[in-house]
Amino acid sequence: MSFRWKQHLPEIAIAAVALYFTYRELGSFPRSWFDEGLFIMIAKNVASGQGYAIPLLDHFWYYPYFVAIGPTIILPAALSIKIFGPSVEAARLPMTFYILGSAILLYFFAWRIGGKANARWSAALLVTLSAFVNTGKPVLGEIPGFFFLMLGFLAMTRVKRPVTRGIAGGLAFGLAILTKLPNALVLPALGVAWIVALWRREWKEAASLTIGGVLAALIYVPWRWLEIVHTPVGSFVEEVNKFVLGGGDIPLMNVLRNNPELLLRLPYLAFFVMLAAGLAGMWLAPSKATRSVKLVVTTLTLLYFLYFVNSYGWYRHVLTAHLILIPFVPIGFARFFRKDIAAVLLSTIVVSQTIWQYTHQGSGNDAALARAVEIIARDFRDTDLLIEESEVFAQLPENPRWLFLPRSTVAPSMPEIYKTPNPAQRCFAHVRKLNEEETEAWKKRIVPVGSYAVVRPEFGCR
Incomplete structure (x- = not known):
């Protein structure tokens, strides 16, 4: 040398x-998390030619x-x-x-x-x-x-x-x-x-x-x-x-x-x-x-x-x-x-x-998230879903039956049209993380997907 x-x-x-x-x-x-999911969603929209926008339900906020x-x-x-x-x-x-x-x-x-x-x-x-x-x-x-x-x-x-x-x-x-x-x-x-x-x-x-x-x-x-x-x-x-x-x-x-x-x-x-x-x-x-x-x-x-x-x-x-x-x-x-x-x-x-x-002490990895994305893409491709976790939505392939439902805390002044499902969408299943109270209350309607859950609509929902 x-x-x-x-x-x-x-x-x-x-x-x-x-x-x-x-x-x-x-x-x-x-591991990916909510903020990154939002940003990747916008980047995917730009890459697909749909503009500098974030998809919210069946709308776009440019x-x-x-x-x-x-x-x-x-x-x-x-x-x-x-x-x-x-x-x-x-x-x-x-x-x-x-x-x-x-x-x-x-x-x-x-x-x-x-x-x-x-x-x-x-x-x-x-x-x-x-x-x-x-x-x-x-x-x-x-x-x-x-x-x-x-x-x-x-x-x-x-x-x-x-x-x-x-x-x-x-x-x-x-x-x-x-x-x-x-x-x-x-x-x-x-x-x-x-x-x-x-x-x-x-x-x-x-x-x-x-x-x-x-x-x-x-x-x-x-x-x-x-x-x-x-x-x-x-x-x-x-x-x-x-x-x-x-x-x-x-x-x-x-x-x-x-x-x-x-x-x-x-x-x-x-x-x-x-x-x-x-x-x-x-x-x-x-x-x-x-x-x-x-x-x-x-x-x-x-x-x-x-x-x-x-x-x-x-x-x-x-x-x-x-x-x-x-x-x-x-x-x-x-x-x-x-x-x-x-x-x-x-x-x-x-x-x-x-x-x-x-030694990976600074953060966790995305194994659970990757598992959730894999299960949803494989088993729920024909299911109407409102996905509340942006890091999940950002990694899924495009599917017209899957919509992103933003949390109300994302932007306090977000117009209602971007965060309020219409009557038909209210009977969609939801994909989200659950706390202990929600898990107990909805246990008969939950399908676990990794560390997330698909919450099916109530029986008889119209």
Whole structure:
């Protein structure tokens, strides 16, 4: 082996781990779930030429706003389905490119701000993180959005000319928002950096941030307008009130008020370690990150944490904050500990994360779901079904006798026509998961299919 190859052994090892975890059991691990099912349904519709829409009963909702993701996810998945045929593997294939692309961008960003060793440690922390891989493989928005955020941070760090830097960063951040709507939190984060630049009379930097923020917002506006045309009046405001401002059944600061013990679970404790080390790496240790980048990352991290504690307590809501801190974590460890101790601690984290992911601890597989799909496709092809689980519907072949019945909680302001069966459809059998009470109440009408059930209509239904 040449000396040059020996120099890059860490990068080769990191790349091998990333490729293995990314493509291992692509279609079945992690298990598909409701959100991914919705997104795959839209992608299948696009691939079949029926438009950018989700099928709801015997209707189509075009450009549905409530999915909160954009064409940067749906269109690549649709193209892959068109080329390789409808399957979870085909839909997920473009997501793997976002995973690998994110790792590459983070590597170069970490190198830019802290050197080669920082880049290696950061990349290793990223590609072995179960939440990164297992959220990135499904057709979801977090990791593609993170890809564009990292592209924006890299542009802010590498591009010298203020106007060009603003344009490049704005394009990347705009695509991040288009990809996953909560990434719009980057706009107030840019605003904080803009205020500081004005206060310090750094006019060129303020101009660059102005261009970036305005351009990022403008990129999303046309897509938002397209959604508005197909959206009930006031529904977007209702969604923001329910899921962001604590309206509906979610009180403000829900996690802190109603479930603070959640923060003692391992993923959240790991996040707090990343938060402490990352902030230390940004503000207490020397790095080549610009002040604006550090302000944007810090503000965005705090805003995402507020978003998390103000909602249901899902780790996905704080995942982006965890990820954008990683390039600063090795710098922070070096600030707190001697070099050898920092290396031991970072190695321990990387090895622990690798074992956790290798042993499938981060998520379950799709064996039960695959079994349910197989049984329904084989035994119920001539049965009228209302399928309430999107992950099941998305994997079934097209059948005019099978319709998707959305849950009422998918979008609080969803028009009744999309979620109310007509008189004939009310006598269809239902496919859904059941709790213990439902299982007992309907036990004479249930046909188990994997971990799901076909609930036959009541006797004499007309």
